[in-house]
Amino acid sequence: MAQKTLQASTRFSRDTDHPVQQALFPAHEVSSKDTGPAARAMPGILADARDYQVRAVDDIQAGLAAGGRGQMRAACGTGKTKMSLWAALRLVPPGGIVAIVVPTVGLVAQTLAVWKQEHGDYDALAVCSDTSIDEDYFAGTKDILEPITTNADVVDTWLRLPSNAAIRLIVGTHVSAHVVGEGLQLAGVVADLLLVDEAHRTAGRVDKHTAMVHDDEVLPALRRLYMTATPRVQARRSPGEQDTALVSMDDEEVFGKVLFSYPFSQAIADGWLDDYRLAVIGVSQAEVLAVLRDASPPRPGAAVSAEMPSEHTAMVQAALARAAVEFGLRRVIAFCPRIATAREFTDTLPATLESLAPHHRPSRPLHAEHIHGRMKQAHRNTVLAALADPPDDGWAVISNAKCLSEGIDVPAVDCVVFTEARQSVVDIVQGVGRALRRNPDGTGVATILVPILLPDDPGEVDEILDAGRYDVLWQVIVALRAHDEVFGSVLDRCRADRFDGADEVRAKITVDLPGGYDNARFLDHLTIRIVKSATSQWWDGYGHLKRFHESHGHPYPTVDHVVAGYKLGAWVGRCRQQYRQRRLAPDRVHALLDLDFDFDFDRAQAAWMARLAVATSFHAAHGHLDPPSGVLMPDGTDLRAWLGVSRRAFHNGTLTADRGSALDKLGLDWSTPDPWDVLVDKISAFHTEHGHLKASKRDPDPRIAAVATALLRCRGRHRKGKLAAHLVSALDSMGIVWEPNEEAQQAGIAAAERYHARVGHLLPEADYVDETGFALGNWVHKQRQDHQKGKVPDRRRNALDALGMVWQQVFEADWQHRIDIAARFRTHHGHLRVPPKHPPCLDLRGQEWDLHKWINRQRAFRRANRLSEEQIAALDALGIDWAPLDSRWETKLSALRALHARHGSLTPCVDDENYTQMCNLLANLRSAYRADKLDASRVEALEELGIVWDPSETSWRNMIAFLRDCRDRHGTITVPWDTVTPAGVRVHSWMSSQRRLRRDGKLPQERVCVLEELGMQWAEQAHMRRAIAYLADAERYRAHHGHLDVLATDTQPADVNTKALSKWLDWQRECHHNSTASVEHVAALNQLGIDWTGERVKERHWLYTYEIVRQRLATTGTVDVTPDDDDPDSARLATWLKKQRSLKAYGRLAPDRQALLDALNIDWTPDIRGTWTRAIEEVNAYVRQHGSIASVRNGTRTDTGFDLHAWLRRTRNKAARGDLYPSQVEELVQLGVLSPTPHPAESRGESPQ
Incomplete structure (x- = not known):
């Protein structure tokens, strides 16, 4: 099946009325009564699951039991793979098909490993390849033991094979999803469950390759579960903005509802x-x-x-x-x-x-x-x-x-x-x-x-x-x-x-x-x-609207309204437009709704005309305009109440002339009835209809919400003793509860007592919710607000006082608590200079805080004008130093004077205990001087001590003098690597920096001339440094062994990298052979007794390898070695033995070496078929001992030391390439090493060789 991409009109979800979908799902009706194999065979599968994982499995089972799509959003590291596995066991019937698509081949291997660990009763097929793997992906197909393919025909054949497994599992990558889908369609089946891991990668443009996992025409599945830790929500484009559509994870038609959510903060x-x-x-x-x-x-x-x-x-x-x-x-x-x-x-x-x-x-x-x-x-x-x-x-x-x-x-x-x-x-x-x-x-x-x-x-x-x-x-x-x-x-x-x-x-x-x-x-x-x-600039506009709402009481600025240069009215208009186009993000919609924002506010006139039409119809039917309560308009508004609002607007002068004229034509009586009678009539109508007075202001029905508001107003007037007696009697007859809030307050007191008994204070966080679900943090905050307004009854206040209630706002009480601790420090120490390592203090909640950092923050807050006058006065009373850097000047100056007294200048010596600190101090002072940030008095004090504002010139002159002295005394300025000037400057590092400056064109010409006059060599000396290091290693090696025949495998001396030294000596031999070696290096190596031919090293290497083979014979009984990809020694030994046989065959093996090998009874003509037979015997022995090879893992060896896992992997790869004889393949199938899957050559219509 050719790869296909989605278009904007692609049908994502299942539609049984569509002919294509009927063809894909001919006989796969899902019953919510179906249960997976775990429901019968594995009742304890969730025994070790965490509580949220159990909830997740239950929610996913309930949401997908009848088919469809859904999402599981869970934080990273919470076990999404296991939760999806357990849900699959609940949802999929025996023998059902589970397909899983993941982003990478490494995740294919890991997912299969989790399934093997948690549930072994399945047949698995991997659909992926290494062709799309980046160089740095962690794993490849070599890490997958299950059969692997990228051919839809192989998937088709695999699905048709008989299986007794509880689940048939197909795991592939996102880019191979179309192969899985084509194989399902060729086999005439659909997946019972499709699991899409890292589903955020499939969001975005619908025409990208990974979006095909959403399409039932590409990958047919009865159920889809999308899993991610970071859901990707796309802003929808406006109709004329772009042709290419976007898929967003908040689109339930594509991704389904969120069946389970376990966010990061909850985890x-x-x-x-x-x-x-x-x-x-x-x-x-x-x-x-x-x-x-x-x-x-x-x-x-x-x-x-x-x-x-x-x-x-x-x-x-x-x-x-x-x-x-x-x-x-x-x-x-x-x-x-x-x-x-x-x-x-x-x-x-x-x-x-x-x-x-x-x-x-x-x-x-x-x-x-x-x-x-x-x-x-x-x-x-x-x-x-x-x-x-x-x-x-x-x-x-x-x-x-x-x-x-x-x-x-x-x-x-x-x-x-x-x-x-x-x-x-x-x-x-x-x-x-x-x-x-x-x-x-x-x-x-x-x-x-x-x-x-x-x-x-x-x-x-x-x-x-x-x-x-x-x-x-x-x-x-x-x-x-x-x-x-x-x-x-x-x-x-x-x-x-x-x-x-x-x-x-x-x-x-x-x-x-x-x-x-x-x-x-x-x-x-x-x-x-x-x-x-x-964050988005959108929140700037929201902040302006929020403050507008606080000052005006509504969130509706005029279109041309501008605040502080911000066009707020235009911003509100854009929000309405984006909302109508479904392009406004859900969190922004909720934020605007919190401000009582009405997205349809501009249709108020149309709503008024609709209400007038109802009034006209009522007048035509009854001949008057005095309706009883309960006559509702299309928007749910009570007609009688609306007419009352219109009367009040008329008397207030806010009713427009055209609206007044329209109501006049209907004969409206403009005299205003008692509004309290109207409210009670509304309450009575509700009681007649429902038989109770339990109405909520949050009810989506505006009529019920209006009744709840009327009840609140009546209760408030009753508390003040101003509600008429006949209205009180009428409400009593309906069973009104005059103080419904008292029960909630008692629940708050009980929650506060439980919290205080547990933690010892009553300072919960603002968003704290206790174990019963009571929002204690919000309730305590409300008590403080009511206390400031004098609304807390004495009995409740006394109960809270007994629990240590802090009636101030928490941040004010906490600040006072911290200033009290600072005062105690001041009393004890006589100052407020808190050291950085001062022991932590405890706040009102018993949590640790740092007094030193708190004092520093107060200084920063004062600079930012964030401290009140009272707070500044309190800190002033403790003697706070608002500018501690200025106070430290005298300390720094004293240290500089001590330096001058010690050395006669302000040049620190490398042996000084405070060398680094003094260097940094002088560097900061010079930087401040160059930036003109030093006071004149401080400049004068430093110049009295002889400070050099530009030390680079002085340093240059001192180094030139040192080099001249070296040349005069030694005839050269080439000095040992670790030479240091009296001022503590490393000569080699300084000369390297001069070379770098000259190379970059930054060294003045006059300095170049001075250095050349001294004999400066501009060539890079990095190789000399390495040579010196290697010669030092060579000396240590010779002192330890008495020779310089270094092998890379030598382990002594421990402080020498023998592998690197061996390579360097080989390179020196090559340079010596080509007459390009340094004279100094040749002389030094001759003193150490180097063998320039390298024959002694080769002899040592041969004898070292021979000893390994001899030891192998003593431990395993054979010298034959099977190369192992995971054991580089085995491959090296096999190559070495092969080379010895080749030398023997051509008569080039030295007689003494042949005698040594003959003593090991080496087989000079090994039988390749014998090697295969021995490997098969090892497999048979393992099967007899363990029942099958299913338990073979990486590193598994037989009792004889045979690496069974490595041999199985190599043999399967050979079988996949067609490099085995048919008889060998048949042997492997009988042993369970290979599945009876068609040979790759056969699937292409070719004859296996």
Whole structure:
């Protein structure tokens, strides 16, 4: 079947009246009484399921029992695959067909593994191929043990084969869905259930390939279940905007109703997912340059690209180290843009850590590796095992490009870090999902790390934020919004309220900047940028409309209404237009409805004319216009009540002349009856019709809602003693309850007592709902509001006082509580200079908070005019220092004077204990001087100490003097690698920087001339550094072994990378043979006794391999080796033996070596058929012991050490390629190794060879 794409008019859902659909579903009527195999054979299938998973299975079964479509929206890491599996067992009848489509081949393998673990009674077929796999996807078809095809004819044949399994399972990729569908149609069957995993990928344009999963003409299924953690809702295009239609996950015709939802916030609240923090770690450019300057030389054997990290990589690594220290991180995944950068990240990370100060890097040992999709499975498992349990009680960092992003089952981690912005926001969303999975060994709070590069001048930070250079941060915020609906609503609300709710956004963000930067100011500015980057400008308009509603009492500005330059009236008009075109998002519709917004407000005149028509009809029928209550108009309005409203409008002068004239013609009596009599008449009519007075204001019927309002008004007037006695009597006769609120208040008191008994206070969060479903947080807030208005009865107030009720608003009481703690600190210490490591304090709810940070926030709030005069006065009374940086000037000046007294200048020495701090202080002062931000008095004080405002020139002159001295004394300026000047400058690093400046055209010509006069060599010296390192390793190796015949497999000495050293020595031999070797290298290696021919090394290697073969003979009884893809040693030994046989056959095998091999009884002419027979015997022995090969897993070996799993995989691949004899295939089918599936050659109409 040719691939097909959907058009805008494609029929997505099943329609039994359509002839095409009748052909697809000829005899597949679904009965809600059908039950799956689990309903009878596996009653305990949900025994270990979580409570929400049980609810999900029940809801899905109820929603799809009779067929149709539905959605399951559940947060990442909550077990969507298992829930869909259990639902399938409930829904699909015995022998039924379940089809599953997933985005990648890796997910095909993982889904099959979950089904095998949870439910083994099924036959499975995989429909996918490696042709669409990116280089860095985690898995390929080699990881799938089940039969694999991309041919619809094979699917057809497989479906026609007899099967006794409970379920026939087809698992394919999104791009192979059409093959599954064609196979179903060729077989004349439909899938009983289609499961679409990561369903958000199928939303969007209907003409894209993955959208075909929605079409029953392409993939026929009785039921469809769409699963996702991040539903994708598309804004619908207007009719003239674009021809191509869009599919949105809120379209129930395509995706069905949401049968079960388990959002991220609920999963956190239930303890199944970790909460998260967004850690923004700043690293200054000066810190990065220091890391690059001090980074240790590369370890021998490292890739050339890994000898020095790039500036950006060093910045990310430094931030990661600080975050690991601050948050105690032990398991970290780093997402890099490419495989090469992922390799660079982990290769250079150890050197970067060594260059950092001890308090800025973890004390635990580091295990750093990169991982990619082309790795062998054994290697991947080793890397992931180190991530799950870091070796040596250390911390592990695993870098990758994309293979760990979507769906793959990896260990829970403490942190994810994105090194650069991503092309795909979906990659960011899936990567963030990695950090949110529950980590039993973690702290319960996942860290999403975003490193940022800061300018050296703290004053430039705001400008860089405004320039929008932090794309990674904005992408991560968008990803968090996709996961966390609550966080998304907080962002929208914050923008609509003009950042009044910014504290809720800040609560999720931790900022850590270097010394000299203002964390609080940065966080304030960052919050504004985050909200603007992650929300729509639509919420600006909504905020203006909300404030208009608060001031005017309605949400209907005029068309030309403008507020603060914003065209609010035009914005409201666009909202109405988008609503009529069904292009206004549901959350925006609900937000407008919260403001009592009427989308049809512009049709008020038409509604009035319709009501007039009813009045005219009543007058024509009765001859008057005095209807009783209960005569309803088409919109549900009571005719008598409407006429009363018209009378009041007439007397108020608000009834237009044309409307008054129309009612005059009907003879309306304009005298106004008592409105209370009208209300009671309305209530009486309701009582007559329903027999009770239980009416709700939220009732969708406007007549019932109006009765509820009338009852509220009558109760209010009765409380004031102003309701007429005859009306009271009439309402009593109907059984009115005058105080219906008292019962609810008693329930509130009981809930408050339960909460206080459990936590010891009465300060619930505003959205807190207790275990009975009572909204206690909202109720307590309402009590405070009523108390301020004097509406809380004494009895209720006394009951709440006994529970320690705080009648102030919580934020006011909390601020007073914190200022009291600050006062106690002031009393005890005599000042308010709280150290950063001051023990945490407890707030009114018993939660910890930091007094040092709180004092800093008050300073920031005052600068932002966010403190009241009373709060400022209270802090002033405690002696707060509003400008602590100025207060520290004298401390800094004293330190500089001490430096001058110690050295006679302001040049720190590298041996000084505070060398780094003094260098940073001087750098900041010079930066402030250049920016004209230093007071004249401070400039004068520094110049008295002899400060050099431009130290680069002085440093240059000092280095030239040092080099001249070296030349005069030694005849050359080439100095040892670790030479340092008296000022602490590394000579080799300085000369490298001069070469780089000259190469970039940035070194002045006069300096070039000075250096050339000294004998400067401009050629790059990187290879010299590596050669020095390798020669040092060679010396250590010779001292340990007494020779220099290095094998890559040598393990001693432990501090030498023998594999890299062996390669380097081979390269030196080649250079020596070509007469291109360095004279210095040749001389040094001659002193160490190198064998330039390499014959001794070859002899050692032959004897080393021979010893392995001899040991294999002693342990296995044979020297024959079967190559194993997962065991590189086996392939190497097999090749070696093959080579020895070849040398023997050509008479080129040395006699002494042949004698050694003859002593092992080596078979010089091995029988290939004998090898096959031995393998078959191993399989037979395993089947006799275990009953079948179904239990074979990766790494399974027989009692003789035979790798059964590897042999089965290789043999199946050979069978799929047609590389086996028919007799061999028949043998494998009888043993259950191969299914009786048509040979690929046969399915193409060819003859198998």
